[in-house]
Amino acid sequence: MPRYRGLTWDHPRGRDALERSAAATDALISWDVHSLEGFESAPIDDLAERYDVIVLDHPHLGDALAQGSLRPLSSIFDAAWLESLAHTSVGPSLESYRLDGEIWALPLDAATQVAVADPRRVSSPPATWDEVAELAREQPVALSLGGPHAFLTFASVCVALGKEPRVQPGAEFVSRDTAVRAVELLSGIAVGAPAGTTELNPIGLLDRMRRDRDIAYIPLIYGYVTASTGADGLRFADAPTAVVGGRRGSTIGGTGLAVSRRAVVDDDLRHYLLWHLDPLTQAAFLPDNSGQPSARSAWQNVALNARSNDFYRGTLATIEDAWVRPRVAGFTEFQSAASAVLREVIAGGAAGAGGAGARGAGAAAVASALDRVDRMFDALGEGDGAVPTSLSASVPVPVREDTP
Secondary structure, eight states, rough: SEEEEEEEESSHHHHHHHHHHHTTSSEEEEEEEOOHHHHHSOOOHHHHHHHSSSOGGGGGGHHHHHHHBOOOOOGGSSSHHHHHHHHHBBBTTGGGGTTTTEEEEEEOOOOOEEEOOOOTOSSSOOHHHHHHHHHHHTTBBBBTTTTTTTHHHHHHHHHHTTOOOSSSSSOOOSSSSHHHHHHHHHHHHTTTTTTOOOOOOOOOHHHHHHHOOOOOOOEEOOOGGGTTOSTTTOOEEEBBSSSTTBBBBBBOEEEEEBBBBTTTHHHHHHHHHHHSHHHHHIIIHHHTTTTOBBBHHTTTOOOHHHHTTHHHHHHHHHHHHHHHOOTTTTHHHHHHHHHHHHHHHHHTTTTTTTTTTGOOOHHHHHHHHHHHHHHHHHHHHHOOOOOOHHHTTSSOOOOOOOOO
């Protein structure tokens, strides 16, 4: 029987490399998987009671620390080595797992929202959001709005417009002028989105884009290198900017290896976890087993880029400047509830109808939606961090999806 139990998410990118590395050990660890919805919504405290190692996304840290679910990695690994990951990992991958003076997860996998095009339909992807809007008048452009992604897309556009959202509750989530501009921009694009795309998560959108070829371009979607490989691979590129030379607004995702409070870590487990962050593992073993490495050296690797249609090199500038979400208790519930509010106003409530009705989202409706988002966010600073029922009851129950 394995000495340790691990939990990861049920996609080749989250599963294959870990299962293969575990098989090479002497019954050290076994990996269970849970659904993409479970990855997003399962209570971290419950998982920490049952698993020793958990693959998680950084917004869970607020709940994890409030409940004492995880072990700080400084109690397991050399402090200098941990700090070195801030320089060797791409973008804020390591920093997203730093909270309250400690590092809580190893950056196994790196991803952020980037642009993707069908190269048969779009030879030169838009550089700015104005160019995205122009393309949407000529070609079928989709937005990633399913599950928490309407909120994440909105936040990233705000970053591109020059205003980072707040990471601590207590005032409006983002300046109102910026928020209105972001909603109006996205609503205009959503009008022509292909039917049936509104509720799809990133994997569903990329699968449809590659299979049906009825989506020409998506300006912000979490990158999956598996969608870029092969003769019919999609072409990923840096996210658009608001102005030429401006910041590429994007919200970092990816996954980290966290150690639960129940784990009694021995040298074998320590070395096993360390091995996954080794530069050679990141550049060879992980990509060979459907993984998406976090090491900058892997993202710059010539061979990896050659076999992935330049996935890494083509999106490196975006991930290097990505925004890190709040890590406060209740945030994962908030982002799903906020996403339902924003999806309704951006897509006009016409899920599956190609965004018809988005033009009908008048100033009053936009203001009301943004007021609700602000109140829900500020409520995280009160009491137990739960999203107030009075603010979320009228929102359709959100489909919680992955954000790796």
